[in-house]
Every structure is written in C-alpha cells, then in structure tokens.
Amino acid sequence: MPQDTDRNPAAPGLSALVTAASLLSQRSTAALFDCQSCGACCSYSAEWPRFSTEDDAQLDRIPEKYVAANLSGMRCEGVRCSALSGEIGKSTACGIYDVRPDVCRACMPGDDDCLMARRAHGLPTA
Numbered sequence: 001m002p003q004d005t006d007r008n009p010a011a012p013g014l015s016a017l018v019t020a021a022s023l024l025s026q027r028s029t030a031a032l033f034d035c036q037s038c039g040a041c042c043s044y045s046a047e048w049p050r051f052s053t054e055d056d057a058q059l060d061r062i063p064e065k066y067v068a069a070n071l072s073g074m075r076c077e078g079v080r081c082s083a084l085s086g087e088i089g090k091s092t093a094c095g096i097y098d099v100r101p102d103v104c105r106a107c108m109p110g111d112d113d114c115l116m117a118r119r120a121h122g123l124p125t126a
C-alpha cells in the first residue's frame with residue numbers, strides 16, 4: 001500500500017489539469033456538434049427519420065403534414081425531412097422537436113451516425 005511519502009506531490013495538480021482539459025474538450029465538442037447550426041442528420045436520407053419504437057400516442061402527436069404517405073416515417077423532400085427548417089451547416093431547427101421520432105432522439109452529437117451525416121455534408125467531424 002502506498003505511504004504518504006510515496007505520493008507524487010504533483011499528482012493533485014495533474015489531476016486538476018486533466019479535469020480542466022477534459023472540460024475544455026467537452027466544450028469544444030459541444031461547440032463543434034451544435035445541432036442548431038448543423039441539421040445534417042435531418043437531411044441525410046429519406047430512410048433516416050423512420051418510425052420505430054413509438055407508440056400510437058407518440059405518433060398521433062406528429063402533425064400529419066410531416067408524415068410520409070405510407071406512414072413509415074417522416075415525410076421527406078429528397079433526403080431532407082420536411083420538419084427541418086433552415087440551412088444545413090448554418091442554422092437549422094426541427095419543427096416538431098418535442099414530439100420527434102425515436103431515431104431522432106437516439107442520434108447523439110458526435111456519435112457514428114452524426115459523423116456520417118456531417119461528413120456527407122462536408123461539415124467538420126473533429
């Protein structure tokens with residue numbers, strides 16, 4: 001078991017530095033993957049915003065005008081979800097954010113799907 005005299009006196013300082021670096025990294029990641037200035041995953045594929053695990057009550061809350069004719073998911077214009085407004089990579093918003101499908105909730109900034117969509121739009125991934 002280490003004795004007090006074995007402890008590296010610099011350790012607490014290093015620990016604080018590591019914590020600070022980690023916080024900075026999280027902040028820069030959050031800035032890089034800011035969904036409101038991105039929207040890439042909402043304009044990646046017409047197959048993307050599909051319905052999956054929602055129950056009927058959830059689906060009923062999505063305005064019909066945004067739902068695909070075959071009821072399989074969100075209505076898209078090309079690869080772009082009809083509920084998305086704004087310009088990809090600049091400023092975007094989901095028109096049904098509070099009731100968006102589960103796949104939309106599952107995509108997390110910085111995850112594999114996010115990076116794939118951002119790459120497809122030529123947006124930075126690191």
Ligand code: SF4
Pocket residue numbers: 032033034035036038039040041042107108109110113114115117118
């Ligand atoms: S691609 Fe990533 S950063 Fe862009 S809106 Fe989707 S989750 Fe957010």
Ligand code: SF4
Pocket residue numbers: 041042043049074081082083084085093094095096097100101104
């Ligand atoms: S429903 Fe909203 S979050 Fe989902 S793809 Fe469409 S615009 Fe994006």
